[in-house]
Amino acid sequence: MAPTKVVRKSTEEEVAVVLADYISQRSTKYIADHGSFSVVLSGGTLIDTLRHFVSVTALRKLVEPPYVTSIDWSKWLIFFLDERVVSHDDPDSNYKLAYDGFLSKVPIPESNIYAIKEGLSPEEAAEEYEQRLKDLVANKKLRASPITGFAKFDLMLVGMGPEGHVASLFCWHFQRFEKEKWVTFVMDSPKPPSKRITFTFPLINSASEIAMVVTGEEVGDALKLTMGPHASYGYPLPAQKVSPEGELTWFLDNAADPPRNPCCIL
Numbered sequence: 001m002a003p004t005k006v007v008r009k010s011t012e013e014e015v016a017v018v019l020a021d022y023i024s025q026r027s028t029k030y031i032a033d034h035g036s037f038s039v040v041l042s043g044g045t046l047i048d049t050l051r052h053f054v055s056v057t058a059l060r061k062l063v064e065p066p067y068v069t070s071i072d073w074s075k076w077l078i079f080f081l082d083e084r085v086v087s088h089d090d091p092d093s094n095y096k097l098a099y100d101g102f103l104s105k106v107p108i109p110e111s112n113i114y115a116i117k118e119g120l121s122p123e124e125a126a127e128e129y130e131q132r133l134k135d136l137v138a139n140k141k142l143r144a145s146p147i148t149g150f151a152k153f154d155l156m157l158v159g160m161g162p163e164g165h166v167a168s169l170f171c172w173h174f175q176r177f178e179k180e181k182w183v184t185f186v187m188d189s190p191k192p193p194s195k196r197i198t199f200t201f202p203l204i205n206s207a208s209e210i211a212m213v214v215t216g217e218e219v220g221d222a223l224k225l226t227m228g229p230h231a232s233y234g235y236p237l238p239a240q241k242v243s244p245e246g247e248l249t250w251f252l253d254n255a256a257d258p259p260r261n262p263c264c265i266l
């Protein structure tokens, strides 16, 4: 396992700037390596940060020069770390948030965007998404981890909830212990809407690289627990179980991790 890196910036705006550069570099690297760049998006504040009553995604710098023209978007493959079981035009849909703030502004081919299938039950939607991932691995559109056999995504962009959840893997829910399934479902998410599908930890941790993008003071307490000296004791928060085969980089702002209490300097 590669060491964890921490990139801390004063403001969320500065985080958005370094994050765009980081993603652009990874895009170049993975396309040169195997001809495509598989990116997994979270929902929540990663894709829809409410600031001054305006929705702005942490990926907003990617849709501006120089990245909007310098990145080879035709080689990107987009997946969703978790999704709410709602229609694609529902305001709760992670796909809709990602589409409105990011995907509609860059020329990623529609056929490279792997959204949840509409009109299925949560269980059916999870099975259908898992099968689609397995087919992509079988057809060599996605790589497989030589260690776990699960799909190996190039980059996952992961947010964290104020109580330490990641994807739709919540503290007191059994889904966080899943070992076999690639994608599972949730019927009673404590954060609405209740019905969701989500990547499991074995799939998440098979990734080449994970960027944890965590900004804002609401997540400060969970961040202290996740990255502080007692991180490995007791009942770990879901965020503490993020441990990819490849590199893990935390992108933080001062609101999440104030400098007077820098729990996160490794």
Ligand SMILES: O=C1O[C@H](COP(=O)(O)O)[C@@H](O)[C@H](O)[C@H]1O
Pocket (backbone or CB within 6 Å): 041, 042, 043, 044, 045, 046, 081, 082, 083, 084, 094, 158, 159, 160, 161, 162, 165, 166, 167, 168, 191
């Ligand atoms: O419900 C969700 O929550 C997590 C964290 O969201 P945040 O708004 O607290 O950052 C998010 O990563 C996930 O995709 C989403 O469905």
